[in-house]
Amino acid sequence: MSAAPLDPPGGRKAVAVWSIGVAVYFVAVIFRTSLGVAGLDAADRFHVNASALATFSLLQLLVYAGMQIPVGLMVDRLGTKKVLTLGAVLFTAGQVGFALSPSYGTALAARALLGCGDAMTFISVLRLGTRWFPARRGPLMAQLAGLVGMAGNLVSTLVLAPVLHGLGWVPAFAGSAVAGLVVLVPLVLFLRDHPEGYGPAAPARGAAGSGGSGGSGGSGASGGFVRRQIADSWREPGTKLGLWVHFTTQFPAMVFLLLWGMPFLVEAQGLSRTTAGGLLTLVVASNMGFGLLYGQIVGRRQSSRIPLALATVATTATLWGAVLLYPGDRAPMWLLVILCVVLGTCGPASMIGFDFARPANPPERQGTASGITNMGGFLASMTTLLAVGVLLDATGEDYRIAFSSVFVLQVLGVSRILSLRGRALARERDRRAPAPVASHDDPAPAPATA
Numbered sequence: 001m002s003a004a005p006l007d008p009p010g011g012r013k014a015v016a017v018w019s020i021g022v023a024v025y026f027v028a029v030i031f032r033t034s035l036g037v038a039g040l041d042a043a044d045r046f047h048v049n050a051s052a053l054a055t056f057s058l059l060q061l062l063v064y065a066g067m068q069i070p071v072g073l074m075v076d077r078l079g080t081k082k083v084l085t086l087g088a089v090l091f092t093a094g095q096v097g098f099a100l101s102p103s104y105g106t107a108l109a110a111r112a113l114l115g116c117g118d119a120m121t122f123i124s125v126l127r128l129g130t131r132w133f134p135a136r137r138g139p140l141m142a143q144l145a146g147l148v149g150m151a152g153n154l155v156s157t158l159v160l161a162p163v164l165h166g167l168g169w170v171p172a173f174a175g176s177a178v179a180g181l182v183v184l185v186p187l188v189l190f191l192r193d194h195p196e197g198y199g200p201a202a203p204a205r206g207a208a209g210s211g212g213s214g215g216s217g218g219s220g221a222s223g224g225f226v227r228r229q230i231a232d233s234w235r236e237p238g239t240k241l242g243l244w245v246h247f248t249t250q251f252p253a254m255v256f257l258l259l260w261g262m263p264f265l266v267e268a269q270g271l272s273r274t275t276a277g278g279l280l281t282l283v284v285a286s287n288m289g290f291g292l293l294y295g296q297i298v299g300r301r302q303s304s305r306i307p308l309a310l311a312t313v314a315t316t317a318t319l320w321g322a323v324l325l326y327p328g329d330r331a332p333m334w335l336l337v338i339l340c341v342v343l344g345t346c347g348p349a350s351m352i353g354f355d356f357a358r359p360a361n362p363p364e365r366q367g368t369a370s371g372i373t374n375m376g377g378f379l380a381s382m383t384t385l386l387a388v389g390v391l392l393d394a395t396g397e398d399y400r401i402a403f404s405s406v407f408v409l410q411v412l413g414v415s416r417i418l419s420l421r422g423r424a425l426a427r428e429r430d431r432r433a434p435a436p437v438a439s440h441d442d443p444a445p446a447p448a449t450a
Helices: 012-037 039-046 050-078 080-100 104-118 122-132 135-167 169-176 178-190 218-235 237-268 273-300 302-324 333-343 346-360 363-394 399-403 405-432
Strands: none
Touching: 012 039, 012 050, 012 080, 012 104, 012 122, 012 135, 012 169, 012 178, 012 237, 012 273, 039 050, 039 104, 039 237, 050 080, 050 104, 050 122, 050 218, 050 237, 050 363, 080 104, 080 122, 080 169, 080 178, 122 135, 122 363, 135 169, 135 273, 135 346, 169 178, 218 237, 218 363, 237 273, 237 302, 237 333, 237 346, 237 363, 237 399, 237 405, 273 302, 273 333, 273 346, 302 333, 302 346, 302 399, 302 405, 346 363, 346 405, 363 399, 363 405, 399 405
16 A cells, blocks of 8 residues: 655645634633733732732643643644644633632632643644645744734733723623634534545554553553653654753743733833733734744745744843843833834744754654643743742842843753754754665665564
């Protein structure tokens, strides 16, 4: 039997199916980032301080990061449609629960449920891209998915914030939950994991097991599959490099947008909520613009990946330092505008991490490898969210000291990128090198022995 072609053709049907998955991710990002415009309102509603407020986003990201490898395994084992459907149900339930929570504890539980569902979306969308489009389109499709996600962030800033301040907490959050039900309909009816004839190769029966007889229970086979998927993915230097690129580039903007940007701009910089919301919108708009640019650059020139990622980290650190060290109590508006534009490069740069993990792993490990990579930025964001909250409480809300924690994680991440890049790129070159073609003068290979 001939093997199915490995590279799917793309086309209008691919765009339609991929768009359904991206719509689910779009709604998940709206729900994920909704707290970013409601941080001060949440502190008043639940009567909590900065550390407790940070726990909302910290728990959500902890669940998200902790779910990445399990979700990657689920996508590899169960397929995209089932995982996306479960994710949409969970994040919609979490948003409704957050809207109706009468106490801080129940609100925390709702955000954890939301984070669990959110965790199932992005890896699934990446998998749709690799299953429905040619490999050369991979970097661009990943950046476009990230761009759509940032559009969800834009909706939080431009739509949810005015509704929240105009109609109140419950109408804003419960009303937004309707979007989760809307995207479930086309997801269930029309989404397909892959084009007809381009399905993944079925794994060998014996490969999933632990080596025992065929009559042993399925749990051992499942456990062997999980351990092998994780170990084989992590063994690849490209997977590790992808994780650290994602770790180092994503978190400054994530922390700013997810929770601390609005309090920093209002309380430390003395801006009105309207002006602060405009700057958060600028971060999102910048992200969308740079997402297209980065996708085109990386798609055309793979050698640009490391320089682009490191340049993003260096520029972000420089602007953060300029804002935090500016003489006087407040930075000028022009400097805050430049900072927000530069923060918009963080999301597109983090997508470069997947461009190291993708070629390092075969199709049957793409979900697991993407899950490992995606953990990076969210672990860094989680750590920084907590550090900023603790330092704000410890220093009497000194944002300069609190936000200095950003530099610590950037130094750590850059050191790991520099140490891993040589091995990862060498392995990638070896894998892409064409196999030698035997000449007619070469002796025939000896027959294999049993």
